[in-house]
Amino acid sequence: MITWVIKHSGSLSLFSKFAVLILVSISWFCLEFFSVTLANITNTRFLRDPETLVSSNGIFKVGFFSPNKSTNRYVGIWYNVSMDSDALEVVWVANRNSPLNDTSGWLMISDDGNLQLLNQENKSFWSTNVSLPTNNNSVVALLQDTGNLVLLSNNVIIWGSFEHLTDSFLPWPALTIHKDVRENPLLQSWKNASDPSSGQFKLGRLPRNLPDFFTVKDDKPYWRTGPWNGYQFLGIPSYFSVVSTGFSIIDKHDGTLQLGYSVENPSILERFVLSYDGHLVQKRWLLRSRKSEVVWRSMESECEVYEKCGQFGSCDPNNSPICSCLKGFEPRNKDQWSKGIWSSGCVRKISLKCGNTGEREDGFLVLKHVKVPDFPYWLPSQGQDDCEKMCLENCVCLAHAFYAGIGCMMWNVSLIDIQQFSANGADLFIRLAHSELEIQTKGKSDAQGSEEGSHHQGENGRRKLIITVIVISCITVLVVFLYYLWRWLNRRYAKIARKRDIKWPIANYRAGANVRQAEIEDLPLFTFEELVAATNNFSGTNKLGQGGFGPVYKGKLQDGQEVAVKRLSKASGQGQQEFMNEVVVISKLQHINLVRLLGCCVEEDEKLLVYEYMPNKSLDAFLFDHNSEIHLDWKKRFHIIKGISRGLLYLHRDSRLKIIHRDLKASNILLDDDLNPKISDFGMARIFGRKQNQANTLRVVGTYGYMSPEYAMEGLFSEKSDVFSFGVLLLEIVSSKKNSKFLEDESLSLLTYVWKLWNANDVLPLIDPKIFDPRFEVEILRCIKLGLLCVQEFPEDRPSISALVSMLDSNEVTELPSPKQPCFTLRKLCSVDEGSQSGQQQVSLNYASLTVISGR
Structure with missing residues (x-):
């Protein structure tokens, strides 16, 4: 077009020719990049990058895209609900294992009638590869309202994308499922969040007598649904107790199943996706609110791992x-x-x-x-x-x-x-x-009486059993009655005492100053006098450490049990909120790798927490105190790493409450007699809903060097925030060096130093010489790589804690994904003084360890 304009503008001046040329160029540019939506693809109509093809209902779109943080180009189908290319809900990818490296791609009907993806050099990157009649002039490719990209010949479907799924399964009347997922998977995950190539997880069937589905990892069973009984899978009852399945499964008794999946409300876009970390996730997009939500996901518990x-x-x-x-x-x-x-x-x-x-x-x-x-x-x-x-x-x-x-x-x-x-x-x-x-x-x-025994002896035995049950029941009823009577009297006379401005000692002991009684009534309570006696009047010789909450003392109760008593200081930056948060959270958690709260005391202005005593204090005393007489070899350190990961897995997935700790660090890992790790300090922890993935706060608390970037800068926190802190802690355990106080080889932080060594393919200088042993070299290198994976800048790049537990049990380093550059490697970590000078309260004042004073 530009050549034609120059050729036919001979009578115009040079300036006029230039102006006309500019206008035509702008018009051509707008035509190419703003009128890019096609109705279908034919022998004469191609789909060029970045043109798109939209379904008639406007819900689905097919075209060229690049995954987040990738420059490769792929042809895929996604929901037509977002203009942000980084937030595309991609449901199918054509050339997942053959990406283009530039924007010269075009999708066309080839001479043999197949739908084919080519680049500017006419190199084929993907094709439908079906046999077609000789006359291909009537072949058309279009995107159906269901999201199925089909190839039509004389209005008959000869190929459809739903017959060649990638990682997502959308509602569809019938799909044929073969009997061996290793050869014919229904779904196969992406390699990672930025790479849609075939990953290590597949979903489908294994040779079994009953209809069921498996996720396999490297062709070995990883997760199982259990058998299908006509309306649900027996192995995942929690999912089907709250969600209508919409599934129909027909066993064709020829080694295949016919699977159907439907959604009643057309305004809700649902799909199942096999994520790159092995979770089968049901996602839902609400058209009215234009929001995506996770309805259900597998592998919420470690128990769901196969065998x-x-x-x-x-x-x-x-x-x-x-x-x-x-x-x-x-x-x-x-x-x-x-x-x-x-x-x-x-x-x-x-x-x-x-x-x-x-x-x-x-x-x-x-x-x-x-x-x-x-x-x-x-x-x-x-x-x-x-x-x-x-x-x-x-x-x-x-x-x-x-x-x-x-x-x-x-x-x-x-x-x-x-x-x-x-x-x-x-x-x-x-x-x-x-x-x-x-x-x-x-x-x-x-x-009940043996067959050889007499009938009379059997009757006597039954009578004794009945009498015993009646007596125990009566005693139980009496105890319960007296308990509730005591509670009623307590509340009644406490109210009278407040009205008459007199002290009611029981109410004062139960509730204390400004503390809600209902939240501590299930927790064992100590009197202030008991704890004064146990700590020898809070003697300085019994003092274990000092934190933002207040001092911590060693004590011995009347029965001889040793405890640690944490006393809220009146000068503390924390108060009732942190106190109640720790009481409510940790009193409901029971795990071998979490510190156990034995009780509390609330009287007048005094607030105290009573914990099990940890004789070996906290992990930082062994890692960063080079004068420590006790040395942790690698086997003990790896045992501590695995214990911390299991404790985090319990907090994130296996406990009744979903807990985000928000302040995981070496000083908050306590060690018992056998050096078993126990996570402590839940004053900053937050309780999440089971379906909640992320939260935001205006009050950023925690410790510099351990905080994830999205939390430190934007106040966003999630499970992946704790994973970041775990990664920093893992690298500190391997190196015996503290991230926030590390300076070596002109590096600004431990993360910077590790990343430089990793890029140089020489991480041995990082390892503490006292723990290096050639027998454990592979295990130590795997931990370093896992630490780098945990501290990647973007939360979606970091592994989940359940994946981390599995990776720690693995014996290979090469099978792990390659880490990307950690955050905070190009900027200096702020100290406590720097944070205070900025005028923002972004540093936690919560010192939860039972060790010596250590500034943040």
Whole structure:
């Protein structure tokens, strides 16, 4: 066009020619970049980068895009709801493993009728690759309202993107699911948040008798739904108890399933996506509010990891430890089991007697509300009684279960991947020897009378049992009545005392000054006199340390128990909010790697917290005090690292409350007699809702050097904020150097130093010489790499704590993703003085450790 204008403008002056040329160039530019929406792709109409193709309902769009922080170009489908390229909700990618490196790509109908992606050199990067008739003039590609990109020949669909899914599954009437996910996955994750190429996680089926789905990692089972009973998967009852599935599954009995997925409300855009860290996530986009939300996600608990507790083990996220052997079984390797390594599983205590004449018959013990084991043998036509009889007559049968909609299930080889639920699930009947059943029932058969015993003795036993139950019930009712009577009198007379301006000692002891009684009534309470006596009147010789909250003293209660007493200082920058936060949060948490709160005291203006005493004080005393007589070798340090990660996993995923700690650092890791780590100081912690991923605060608290960038600069915090702090702590444990006070080789911080060594492929100078051992070199290098992954600048790049726990158990370094440059490597860390001079209260005044004074 520009050449034509120059050719036909001979009569114009040079200036006029130049003006016309400019106008035509601008018009051509606008035509190319602002009129870029096509209706379809034909033999004569191509889709060039950055043009797009939009569905007729305007919900879906297909075109060229670059993932966040990537310059590669891909053809994909996304929701047409955001103008921000970094926030695209991409649901399908064509050339996921063959990206273009520039914007010269174009999508066209090739000569053989296939939809093909080419660059300016006509190099093919992707094609539908289907056989078509000779006459291809009628072939058209368009984007349907469902988000399915289809290729039509004479209005007949000959290819569709829904038949070649990537990482997302949108509502669709019917999809064919093959029997082996390793060869025919339904979904395959992205490699990472910025790379849509095929990742290590796949979702689909494995060869089983019953319809169920698996996530596999490197072709090994990683997560399992449990069998389908016609309306739900037995292995994930918590999800289906709150969400309508919209699923329909038909077993075609030819090695394939037909899967359907529907959503009733068309104004809600839903999809399932297999994330790059192995979570199956249900996402929902609300058109009216234009917001995306996570409805459900797998792997919320460590118990959901496939075969977490080994053979004949059961996993319960509400217990500590989470793994236990099934009744009638014991750990195969007790030493490993006591260390929290459960993969070896369990073995039977007493052998089965099946087929041995003269022996009493085996029986079954029921486990209620469980995720049934993998590898079931299916007998659909059998009832409950027939199922038990058939299992009992078969000497290789280990357990059976019956569930409506499925029928009879039996297990003949092993029992693996069992999880205990609080409700729903199925009842599993485990086969045990008769003598083992007598042990498990603790003499129940004797109370009911043996078959050889007299009827009279049986009746006497039942009478004694009834009388015992009645007496215990009466005593229980009396105790409960007296307790509530005491509470009623306490509240009644405390109110009268306030009106008459007199002291009521019980109310004063219970509530204290400005503290809500309801929030501490379930916590053991100490009187102020008890704690004065226990600490020898808060003697200076008993003082363990000083923090922002106030001084901490060692004490001994009347029963001889040693405790640590933290007393709120009147000069403290903290007050009732932090005190109540710590009481409410930590009193509801129970885990081996969390410090235990024994009670509190609230009287007048005094507020005190009573903890279990940690004789080895805190981790920073061993890491940064070079005069310490006790030396931590690598095995002990790695044990501490894994303990901290398990404590964080419990806070983020496994506890009843979802807790973000916000102040994780070496001084807040206490060590018991055996150097087991315990996370402490929950004064700054925040409780999250189960579906909440991020929160914002105007009051930034924490410790410089440990705070994530999004929290320090914008007040945004999430699970990934704690992951950042854990990464800094991990690098400090390896190097025995403190991040906020590190200066070496002209580096400004420990993170800068580690990153320089990593880029130079020489991280050995980072490792504390006192702990280096060639036997553990791979393990130490893996921890350094994990530390760098945790301190990456963007939260989405950091691994989740559940992924970190799995990575720590791995034996390879190369399988981990490559870390990106950490934040704060180009700027100097602020000190406490700098923070105070700026006039912003961004430094926590909460000193939670039981060590010597250490400024932040």
